[in-house]
Amino acid sequence: MPAPTGVGTEELRRANLRAILQTVHTHGPTTRAVLTKQLGLNRSTIGALTGELQSLGLVTEQTAVVGGRGRPSHLVVPSEGNVVVAVDVGVDRIAVALVGLGGEVLDRRTRGHQRGEHDVAHVVESVAQMIEETLAQSRHHRCLGVGVAVPGAVRAADGLVRFAPNLGWVEEPFTAMLAARLDRPVATANDANLGVLAEHIRGAAMGYSEVAYLSASVGIGGGFLIDGRPLTGARGYAGEVGHMQVDSHGMICRCGSVGCWEMKVGENVLLMRAGRLSGGGPTAVAEVIAAAQSGEARAAEAVDHVADWCGVGIRAIVNLFNPEVVVLGGCLAQVWRAAETRVNIAIQRGQLISPRNETLIRSAQLGDDSPLIGAAELAFGPVLDHPQAVPQAV
Amino acid sequence: MPAPTGVGTEELRRANLRAILQTVHTHGPTTRAVLTKQLGLNRSTIGALTGELQSLGLVTEQTAVVGGRGRPSHLVVPSEGNVVVAVDVGVDRIAVALVGLGGEVLDRRTRGHQRGEHDVAHVVESVAQMIEETLAQSRHHRCLGVGVAVPGAVRAADGLVRFAPNLGWVEEPFTAMLAARLDRPVATANDANLGVLAEHIRGAAMGYSEVAYLSASVGIGGGFLIDGRPLTGARGYAGEVGHMQVDSHGMICRCGSVGCWEMKVGENVLLMRAGRLSGGGPTAVAEVIAAAQSGEARAAEAVDHVADWCGVGIRAIVNLFNPEVVVLGGCLAQVWRAAETRVNIAIQRGQLISPRNETLIRSAQLGDDSPLIGAAELAFGPVLDHPQAVPQAV
Numbered sequence: 005m006p007a008p009t010g011v012g013t014e015e016l017r018r019a020n021l022r023a024i025l026q027t028v029h030t031h032g033p034t035t036r037a038v039l040t041k042q043l044g045l046n047r048s049t050i051g052a053l054t055g056e057l058q059s060l061g062l063v064t065e066q067t068a069v070v071g072g073r074g075r076p077s078h079l080v081v082p083s084e085g086n087v088v089v090a091v092d093v094g095v096d097r098i099a100v101a102l103v104g105l106g107g108e109v110l111d112r113r114t115r116g117h118q119r120g121e122h123d124v125a126h127v128v129e130s131v132a133q134m135i136e137e138t139l140a141q142s143r144h145h146r147c148l149g150v151g152v153a154v155p156g157a158v159r160a161a162d163g164l165v166r167f168a169p170n171l172g173w174v175e176e177p178f179t180a181m182l183a184a185r186l187d188r189p190v191a192t193a194n195d196a197n198l199g200v201l202a203e204h205i206r207g208a209a210m211g212y213s214e215v216a217y218l219s220a221s222v223g224i225g226g227g228f229l230i231d232g233r234p235l236t237g238a239r240g241y242a243g244e245v246g247h248m249q250v251d252s253h254g255m256i257c258r259c260g261s262v263g264c265w266e267m268k269v270g271e272n273v274l275l276m277r278a279g280r281l282s283g284g285g286p287t288a289v290a291e292v293i294a295a296a297q298s299g300e301a302r303a304a305e306a307v308d309h310v311a312d313w314c315g316v317g318i319r320a321i322v323n324l325f326n327p328e329v330v331v332l333g334g335c336l337a338q339v340w341r342a343a344e345t346r347v348n349i350a351i352q353r354g355q356l357i358s359p360r361n362e363t364l365i366r367s368a369q370l371g372d373d374s375p376l377i378g379a380a381e382l383a384f385g386p387v388l389d390h391p392q393a394v395p396q397a398v
Numbered sequence: 399m400p401a402p403t404g405v406g407t408e409e410l411r412r413a414n415l416r417a418i419l420q421t422v423h424t425h426g427p428t429t430r431a432v433l434t435k436q437l438g439l440n441r442s443t444i445g446a447l448t449g450e451l452q453s454l455g456l457v458t459e460q461t462a463v464v465g466g467r468g469r470p471s472h473l474v475v476p477s478e479g480n481v482v483v484a485v486d487v488g489v490d491r492i493a494v495a496l497v498g499l500g501g502e503v504l505d506r507r508t509r510g511h512q513r514g515e516h517d518v519a520h521v522v523e524s525v526a527q528m529i530e531e532t533l534a535q536s537r538h539h540r541c542l543g544v545g546v547a548v549p550g551a552v553r554a555a556d557g558l559v560r561f562a563p564n565l566g567w568v569e570e571p572f573t574a575m576l577a578a579r580l581d582r583p584v585a586t587a588n589d590a591n592l593g594v595l596a597e598h599i600r601g602a603a604m605g606y607s608e609v610a611y612l613s614a615s616v617g618i619g620g621g622f623l624i625d626g627r628p629l630t631g632a633r634g635y636a637g638e639v640g641h642m643q644v645d646s647h648g649m650i651c652r653c654g655s656v657g658c659w660e661m662k663v664g665e666n667v668l669l670m671r672a673g674r675l676s677g678g679g680p681t682a683v684a685e686v687i688a689a690a691q692s693g694e695a696r697a698a699e700a701v702d703h704v705a706d707w708c709g710v711g712i713r714a715i716v717n718l719f720n721p722e723v724v725v726l727g728g729c730l731a732q733v734w735r736a737a738e739t740r741v742n743i744a745i746q747r748g749q750l751i752s753p754r755n756e757t758l759i760r761s762a763q764l765g766d767d768s769p770l771i772g773a774a775e776l777a778f779g780p781v782l783d784h785p786q787a788v789p790q791a792v
Contacts (some may be wrong), residue, residue, distance in 0.1 A: 226718070244717035244718040250643050251657075324620070362633065
């Protein structure tokens with residue numbers, strides 16, 4: 005490692021602007037006094053920096069009396085005028101949200117779509133229309149970016165969707181198509197990779213740096229933080245947990261193999277095993293769980309079965325990653341809340357290397373919105389990294 | 399992120415000493431001219447730094463004419479007087495090596511041990527005796543440390559061996575016991591975590607930063623580099639690949655479960671399936687492979703069977719980590735070399751998210767010595783990190 009080269013005034017200024025903006029975006033309104041302490045800079049430097057962020061239209065300053073006996077302190081607040089558009093392309097529905105700097109969801113709309121409507125051009129058009137509707141309602145805002153979560157492996161370099169079996173996509177240039185249709189830059193990433201980011205910043209994984217996020221709907225997505233940083237792998241495809249072979253028997257998976265984990269614990273597996281039609285989503289899953297709790301034998305058997313297989317997969321993930329916390333989303337969270345004891349027994353049926361009491365397992369705090377909130381964070385990324393480069397036009 | 403605080407002269411000096419020492423340790427003798435270029439410092443500063451390393455006894459300088467037409471350049475060479483002791487505690491044998499700064503193995507001894515001899519006190523005594531014999535032969539050397547590889551999950555904080563099923567160890571304070579017996583500090587880590595380190599520094603993973611190392615003997619160990627850094631997890635237990643459930647049938651594993659990956663691809667699985675006695679190690683595995691290649695049906699069936707299951711596990715790892723390179727050691731390397739095509743077919747039988755041609759799969763270049771060489775690197779760690787803290791006594 006060569007010696008550090010000099011950090012010039014400009015880089016320092018950028019680093020300090022970034023630190024202030026990230027703090028108010030993540031933690032909300034913050035006093036200058038707290039910022040002064042956190043950054044280890046003097047009051048006048050902080051004042052100059054917040055002044056620059058204010059002139060960039062990114063923060064406003066309010067006067068507030070904090071505590072009660074001190075003198076009033078300036079409160080630095082994320083400016084309301086800045087938004088991003090976040091999109092979550094699910095298998096059953098598309099969700100689009102307008103999210104403000106600071107993380108508040110200002111507007112949110114969803115549209116159902118079905119298996120026959122997964123053609124990539126069709127999805128691009130649906131998403132684009134929803135985004136246009138959203139932005140039309142928010143003319144007084146400055147849109148800083150568009151972030152999209154998709155249930156598949158996304159190439160980091162250009163957002164190509166390498167493989168999204170539950171949409172039927174292979175090597176689809178979804179990101180480039182949407183960017184061309186909107187005439188705006190678009191950033192796309194895997195839904196679970198965005199889910200873990202959102203849970204880390206604003207949810208069940210706050211304060212942890214070794215995190216596994218596992219979320220099931222039709223398929224299962226996995227997103228991981230290693231030492232506080234997202235696991236991407238060489239090209240951005242890391243975290244594919246759904247096609248781990250956990251059995252050598254069972255139904256053929258969409259991927260062509262048998263015994264994949266997502267053929268054991270997805271929504272439709274639970275529904276069909278309980279004698280319901282597949283495709284009913286979280287609501288139908290909740291109905292089966294309620295029926296199981298009311299004593300319906302077939303529903304109970306289905307929940308038990310899925311709980312057992314949840315445990316098998318979670319055990320593998322804990323042994324591979326030794327996380328501090330495992331955050332469960334979607335159907336996995338529903339089953340965990342309904343059958344925590346049974347999942348725990350299944351986890352400990354095989355060898356768990358880390359002592360069970362050293363690994364937290366909890367439901368996603370943002371519920372099914374983790375990928376959507378993560379997509380907003382993806383869109384905020386460039387401005388949070390380089391506040392001075394914020395676009396000045398709408 | 400707060401602004402960088404000032405880097406004082408002492409920290410800068412330490413960073414530069416570290417950079418020079420790591421360069422000559424990893425890449426061998428290096429001219430001052432190359433160091434000057436690499437570190438971006440001027441010639442006189444480099445001269446002062448190499449002078450300090452020389453006075454610490456860590457490097458020597460030789461005059462060499464490089465190229466042919468230039469003026470002679472000083473060649474900075476790792477000093478021969480510095481060694482570490484590296485230990486690899488296997489299930490069948492213990493290996494102890496004396497390794498010089500620069501990575502040369504100066505002395506190497508092994509001792510077989512059997513299942514009845516795995517009692518931790520017995521292993522500590524055997525290892526200690528072998529270390530004493532090794533050090534007795536090297537009185538003119540300065541021993542910088544002792545590093546140990548064990549086939550189990552090791553708690554990073556204190557080297558407690560949390561779980562080493564093939565030694566029968568659970569929560570064994572092996573490291574503390576060996577340190578007390580030797581009256582020296584001892585550093586212990588999982589054998590596969592050290593294997594990936596060695597292959598990264600001196601083997602098949604040089605130049606790659608997303609690496610999966612999978613090595614099978616009786617069990618299977620996994621070691622990973624994520625963005626060039628070792629994957630440890632919260633406590634140091636990450637990388638346990640052997641107990642991933644890949645089947646719901648089969649023999650009971652030592653861990654108490656069924657269908658673990660290491661019950662499908664370990665040495666003894668191959669041997670027993672080929673009608674041989676278990677416990678013969680790599681030599682017996684090589685015999686089965688040779689018999690398979692000579693047309694012995696039962697041996698061929700065993701190799702095919704293990705090759706298929708190698709593919710199942712490698713596919714899961716590639717989907718989870720999206721590595722640039724998968725390095726195979728032990729029995730996995732033997733089967734890979736004998737049945738590469740069959741392993742590849744098995745890998746691609748299920749969905750491989752990353753295109754197959756973007757993931758290299760290769761045998762460990764250091765052979766079965768990867769963990770031993772990694773243990774040496776573990777022992778060199780403190781001196782490489784802080785050259786000025788090198789102990790001056792033997």
